[in-house]
Amino acid sequence: MSRKVAVEAVINGAPQAFVCEPRQTLLEVLREGLGLTGTKEGCGNGNCGACCVLLDGRPVPSCLVLAVEAAGRDILTVEGLAEGELHPLQQAFLEHGALQCGICTPGFLIAAKALLDKNPQPAEQEARAWLAGNLCRCTGYDKIIRAVLDAAGRLRSVDPNPKEEAHPA
Amino acid sequence: MTLAQSRSYRVIGTRPVRHDGVDKVTGRAQYGADVRLPGMLYGCVVRSPYPHARLRAIDTSRAAAHPGVKAVITGADMPAIDTNAVADLGEGAIELKFASLLIMARDKVVFRGQPVAAVAAVSPQAAAEAARLVEVDYEPLPVVTDALAAMEPGSPRVHDDLYTVVPGGSRRDSPSNIALHVQYERGDVEAGFAGADVVVEREFRTAMVHQGYIEPQNATAAWEPGGRLTVWTSTQGAFSVRQQLSDLLQIPVGRIKVVPMEIGGGFGGKIQVYLEPLAALLSRKAGRPVKMWMSRAEVFTATGPGPATYIRLKMGVTRTGDLTAAAMRLVYDAGAFPGSPVGSACITGLSPYRIPHFRIDGFDVVTNKPRVQAYRAPGAPPAAFAVETVLDELAEAIGMDPIELRLRNAAAEGDRMTNGVAFNRIGFKEVLVAAKNHPHYRAPLPPGATGRGVAAGFWMNGRGTSTVHLTFNPDGTVNLIEGSTDIGGSRASLAMIVAEELGLDAHDVKPVVADTDSVGHTDVTGGSRVTYSTGVACHRAALDAIAQLKPRAAQLLDANPGDVEFGGGEFWVSSEPRRRIGIKEVIAKLGKTGGPIVARGVSRGLAMAPGFGVHIADVRVDPETGKVDVVRYTAVQDAGKAIHPTYVEGQLQGGAAQGVGLALFEEYVFEDGILRNPSFLDYRMPTALDLPMIDTVIVEVPASDGPYGVRGVGEVPIVPPAAAIANAIYRAAGVRLRQLPMTPENVWRALAGRDAALPSTPKAAPDAAMAATKERRAEPPGTSG
Amino acid sequence: MDPFDYAAPSSLDEAIRLLAEADGAARPLAGGTDLIPQLSEGRRRARLVVDVKNIPELRQLRFHPAEGLTIGAAVTCAELAESPVVRQLYPAVADACSLIGSVLIQHRASLGGNLANAAPSADGVPPLIVHRAAVRIAGPDGVREMPVEDVCVGPGMTALAPGELIVAFRISPPPEATSSCYVRFTPRQEMDIAVAGAAAAVTVDPSTGLCRTAVIALSAVAPTPVRAPEAEAYLAGKPLTDPHLEAAARLAVRSAQPISDVRASADYRRHLVTVVTRRALLGARNRLAADGRHGTSPGAAGPKEGLSGVAEGGR
Ligand SMILES: Cc1cc2nc3c(=O)[nH]c(=O)nc-3n(C[C@H](O)[C@H](O)[C@H](O)COP(=O)(O)OP(=O)(O)OC[C@H]3O[C@@H](n4cnc5c(N)ncnc54)[C@H](O)[C@@H]3O)c2cc1C
Numbered sequence A: 001m002s003r004k005v006a007v008e009a010v011i012n013g014a015p016q017a018f019v020c021e022p023r024q025t026l027l028e029v030l031r032e033g034l035g036l037t038g039t040k041e042g043c044g045n046g047n048c049g050a051c052c053v054l055l056d057g058r059p060v061p062s063c064l065v066l067a068v069e070a071a072g073r074d075i076l077t078v079e080g081l082a083e084g085e086l087h088p089l090q091q092a093f094l095e096h097g098a099l100q101c102g103i104c105t106p107g108f109l110i111a112a113k114a115l116l117d118k119n120p121q122p123a124e125q126e127a128r129a130w131l132a133g134n135l136c137r138c139t140g141y142d143k144i145i146r147a148v149l150d151a152a153g154r155l156r157s158v159d160p161n162p163k164e165e166a167h168p169a
Numbered sequence B: 001m002t003l004a005q006s007r008s009y010r011v012i013g014t015r016p017v018r019h020d021g022v023d024k025v026t027g028r029a030q031y032g033a034d035v036r037l038p039g040m041l042y043g044c045v046v047r048s049p050y051p052h053a054r055l056r057a058i059d060t061s062r063a064a065a066h067p068g069v070k071a072v073i074t075g076a077d078m079p080a081i082d083t084n085a086v087a088d089l090g091e092g093a094i095e096l097k098f099a100s101l102l103i104m105a106r107d108k109v110v111f112r113g114q115p116v117a118a119v120a121a122v123s124p125q126a127a128a129e130a131a132r133l134v135e136v137d138y139e140p141l142p143v144v145t146d147a148l149a150a151m152e153p154g155s156p157r158v159h160d161d162l163y164t165v166v167p168g169g170s171r172r173d174s175p176s177n178i179a180l181h182v183q184y185e186r187g188d189v190e191a192g193f194a195g196a197d198v199v200v201e202r203e204f205r206t207a208m209v210h211q212g213y214i215e216p217q218n219a220t221a222a223w224e225p226g227g228r229l230t231v232w233t234s235t236q237g238a239f240s241v242r243q244q245l246s247d248l249l250q251i252p253v254g255r256i257k258v259v260p261m262e263i264g265g266g267f268g269g270k271i272q273v274y275l276e277p278l279a280a281l282l283s284r285k286a287g288r289p290v291k292m293w294m295s296r297a298e299v300f301t302a303t304g305p306g307p308a309t310y311i312r313l314k315m316g317v318t319r320t321g322d323l324t325a326a327a328m329r330l331v332y333d334a335g336a337f338p339g340s341p342v343g344s345a346c347i348t349g350l351s352p353y354r355i356p357h358f359r360i361d362g363f364d365v366v367t368n369k370p371r372v373q374a375y376r377a378p379g380a381p382p383a384a385f386a387v388e389t390v391l392d393e394l395a396e397a398i399g400m401d402p403i404e405l406r407l408r409n410a411a412a413e414g415d416r417m418t419n420g421v422a423f424n425r426i427g428f429k430e431v432l433v434a435a436k437n438h439p440h441y442r443a444p445l446p447p448g449a450t451g452r453g454v455a456a457g458f459w460m461n462g463r464g465t466s467t468v469h470l471t472f473n474p475d476g477t478v479n480l481i482e483g484s485t486d487i488g489g490s491r492a493s494l495a496m497i498v499a500e501e502l503g504l505d506a507h508d509v510k511p512v513v514a515d516t517d518s519v520g521h522t523d524v525t526g527g528s529r530v531t532y533s534t535g536v537a538c539h540r541a542a543l544d545a546i547a548q549l550k551p552r553a554a555q556l557l558d559a560n561p562g563d564v565e566f567g568g569g570e571f572w573v574s575s576e577p578r579r580r581i582g583i584k585e586v587i588a589k590l591g592k593t594g595g596p597i598v599a600r601g602v603s604r605g606l607a608m609a610p611g612f613g614v615h616i617a618d619v620r621v622d623p624e625t626g627k628v629d630v631v632r633y634t635a636v637q638d639a640g641k642a643i644h645p646t647y648v649e650g651q652l653q654g655g656a657a658q659g660v661g662l663a664l665f666e667e668y669v670f671e672d673g674i675l676r677n678p679s680f681l682d683y684r685m686p687t688a689l690d691l692p693m694i695d696t697v698i699v700e701v702p703a704s705d706g707p708y709g710v711r712g713v714g715e716v717p718i719v720p721p722a723a724a725i726a727n728a729i730y731r732a733a734g735v736r737l738r739q740l741p742m743t744p745e746n747v748w749r750a751l752a753g754r755d756a757a758l759p760s761t762p763k764a765a766p767d768a769a770m771a772a773t774k775e776r777r778a779e780p781p782g783t784s785g
Numbered sequence C: 001m002d003p004f005d006y007a008a009p010s011s012l013d014e015a016i017r018l019l020a021e022a023d024g025a026a027r028p029l030a031g032g033t034d035l036i037p038q039l040s041e042g043r044r045r046a047r048l049v050v051d052v053k054n055i056p057e058l059r060q061l062r063f064h065p066a067e068g069l070t071i072g073a074a075v076t077c078a079e080l081a082e083s084p085v086v087r088q089l090y091p092a093v094a095d096a097c098s099l100i101g102s103v104l105i106q107h108r109a110s111l112g113g114n115l116a117n118a119a120p121s122a123d124g125v126p127p128l129i130v131h132r133a134a135v136r137i138a139g140p141d142g143v144r145e146m147p148v149e150d151v152c153v154g155p156g157m158t159a160l161a162p163g164e165l166i167v168a169f170r171i172s173p174p175p176e177a178t179s180s181c182y183v184r185f186t187p188r189q190e191m192d193i194a195v196a197g198a199a200a201a202v203t204v205d206p207s208t209g210l211c212r213t214a215v216i217a218l219s220a221v222a223p224t225p226v227r228a229p230e231a232e233a234y235l236a237g238k239p240l241t242d243p244h245l246e247a248a249a250r251l252a253v254r255s256a257q258p259i260s261d262v263r264a265s266a267d268y269r270r271h272l273v274t275v276v277t278r279r280a281l282l283g284a285r286n287r288l289a290a291d292g293r294h295g296t297s298p299g300a301a302g303p304k305e306g307l308s309g310v311a312e313g314g315r
């Protein structure tokens, strides 16, 4: 009934073409189609954040994005976070022991990156509010929040003038 | 022998980055659902929409004809099990015939979500479409979902062939929903109560709760034409899965290989198999590998949560604070098949205290709900909720500090648990003292908080069997091959033990979680047993390695093996300590000194290493809405010896967070046997915004057995939070909550009927420490902060 | 999910044509936070999904001092919550947009979708109502405009005809000395659905300080978002003192017809109406006061103020 569609997007910095059914979510195509299994499925309905990716720089649950919507857009998954060396968030997560089972980690890293891109100096409550859509059942969030705040500090010391985002209105 | 105090450590107690860390922060780690095999099909389960119904007929012909479908199975494809054998899951147990029905229904369904058929197709979409084409003719039957109602003689019967096992082990002869009645008794209960100055009797209810692991169940199976079965899955125990598959599918274990993938949380819920046998049967029928994973709604409706419970508890105390007697009746709802953790609840609830006279009656009851499974300290949190809130009332009644009351009655080495087994060395008193001396306990309430509560928790901790092998690389590094799946950083702790003994750095030891073909038997990761039991195996393997390396070192040192000693990573000649060689060099030169060696260690039959914790919670109660916020939280626990303190803290924090969840938010809501909230939106687990930082205090009272005195730490921290928070709510708002979860609406109701909810016992002058918590801060209503 | 086709038209006309041709079997897609779960769980069916995010009219966010604010139906909640104009002049809208779902949801969810989905608990709708927003609707028969207040007619039901598309919301510039606030009550701080919610917009007479008008709309306590006319009438002409706000909040209950469901009992909801209404009124009044005294933006305390009206900070 439905036609398959060819989609071209930029994924983790590289142009990527794939074919999918319109009903397939971006999450499913990333995982089952493109083998980018770093993005995780915890609920499939937007409730857990394990599937978080950046879509044109914005953090979204990829289980609530149709793969066809990715056409012409820029996607960042956890596989694209490290550029040569680990991203400061990844390093901080390791050093703080901010993961136990690790299934929530990719989603937290991506959502936290979006936070720090927007607000390089978040207060604890800001970080908690931003990450409230990412569930972790193992850690009680303590070490995750500490890692995010610590990474923010490291990023600031690396780049004193983080780029501003343009906002409409 | 305990080496604990006599040694200082190089590796143990440090905080190296975990070995699997980089893979897990870069997305490279392979979890169960990440498996991809050539020609792989996707499976989908057809589940009963009825909580109780007879299965009249199943027609799979339309499903089988759907494009892309390669196999359809029903109960007819499952081997019949006609023994009464019991599958020991390592944490919990289930009769095999029930396990088989739990996997796939035959003549009737006994809970909503029970599988009745399964389909494999070329895409997840095709499988889901075909699943909807399976036609099932159901005859709905009356439903019972409340355990107390299910105990009534006239209630609908979940099974026609279930007979109560009574104390002593015999079975009643008329069928019942009560599967088991356990009883523990000591002394003369009536005399005990007669000797008390204050007696309090209360009823408690707790809701069914889910482990809430973020990774749904999954399984991939490849049944090769020769009859060999390989299964990749997220499990707490690969060997348990292999045994269950062998039992349920009736094929020899030798033909099954289970590959444990990275596991996205389990907390007891990933021991029982659900999808593995179905994927295997589908693969056999289709001749291709089949991958399956559950949706979140399937996880909630059809896997094994923790039980709903009803507890009635009566306790007596003298004016001077000596507990005299306890009577406890526990009804635990097992769901559709027997096997609730009521037995462990009967032990964990009262064993932390010396109580001369008690009687405990526990009942395991079946209902038309999902069959429960182990969930972190199975059975203990509801029992502790009852015991620890009643203790708080007793302390208040006699005007004693609540920690003081616990200290006065705390069990110590030699005291017997309720089941008669004597404690070996335990650290309960040390933990209580640490909590009492903690600045949190004495500090004034932080801004915004209105009450402070404390409670204790206990878990026996698992032991079991573990096997590890060590192999050695020409660069001087060591491979640690073990069978304990790593849920929370255990690879790191185990590697650290080997590194400590061999005098290597933590990262010179490479831990590998092996499949069932590649390592000796290892029990499940559960019951807080891995660091203890697998840790002992690692220690033994390291000693074995040293013994085998010594002659090689002797060769290299040109000495007699009997004259060579080892320590701090070096071998030396005892008579000439300057003739020495590093262990790395000895390992690197194995090829020149006689070829490779393999070291091994097995642990089995270790002494128990029980764990105790005490939590302090500060809460704010919104008097208008009943909403409770946790403002400050401290968890104190005996870890025996913290191998990797970061992951010990992580266990304490994560366990406390789950405890806060079941205290305040989490519950299964049923309507006529239908779960109304099978999503993370409506089954509310705490988010980062619902919790404060969780402070931890690690107390180290070495366990009686094993090197270093390690104790498991994973289970205990989920036990105290509910009572700690309930006790804090009482101090904040004057009402005692005896039902979990303490949702805003429940608290609001209690506040509305506040007078009725006040304790009947007289209030005495509060102790200084708790006085701080008495002082209620009047919040101006409604203004924003 | 049943199969469907997908189109992402870049003009309004094309979208209307596609929707019309599909004859009721097409569904607009904005953020998909309602639609995609509904399709995948089989609660809704569609043969064609029309992605409306490439249509310029649905993506506009403009403020004109004379005409007011235009919010394209597909503008995301995150964009709205970040917008200085929205935060300053229509703070109740910013409040709602910063607490719908989670940050991840807010980067997808739109107010058009929130309204069209017509959940009784929709957080985005009461703030639009209290700011007297109008909605522009395009369909095969042309464009029409109606008050947001009249769009929802029952749970999941709207006054939209098949094939009609919400294009944008239009809100006049608020009268001088006006502020607003949205407060909802949820057991969890976020990632939760309102048990009860209230938006309030108050306008005072700058010379007397007396309330000129108050508009109150409630969520999750009736089949649709509802106004609380008795409470509104009570406040007109009165000073916005705590006792008056309390009295108005009590009157608001009369407008609620709550049900018992998995999230709460009707009793509790009725009780909460008073609480959230009072807190929303207080929030609006306090913003006004802050504005008057310091000349700072009333939204500066930000969306979190609305949230924290229910669960104060301190952590
Ligand atoms: C985890 C989670 C949490 C949530 N929490 C909240 C919450 O706290 N508060 C709340 O109010 N909601 C909540 N929601 C629901 C949802 O996010 C909101 O209703 C959201 O505003 C919907 O917007 P959307 O753009 O995603 O709509 P879509 O899902 O794209 O569309 C919703 C419906 O509107 C139709 N539609 C979309 N755009 C138009 C248009 N321009 N014209 C006509 N019809 C249109 C669609 O066909 C569909 O029927 C939550 C959802 C999730 C998944």
Ligand code: FES
Pocket (backbone or CB within 6 Å): A040, A041, A042, A043, A044, A045, A046, A047, A048, A049, A050, A051, A052, A061, A062, A063, A064
């Ligand atoms: S899988 Fe997308 S939010 Fe849970």
Ligand code: FES
Pocket (backbone or CB within 6 Å): A098, A099, A100, A101, A102, A103, A104, A105, A135, A136, A137, A138, A139, B214, B264, B265
């Ligand atoms: S580390 Fe397991 S869910 Fe977060």
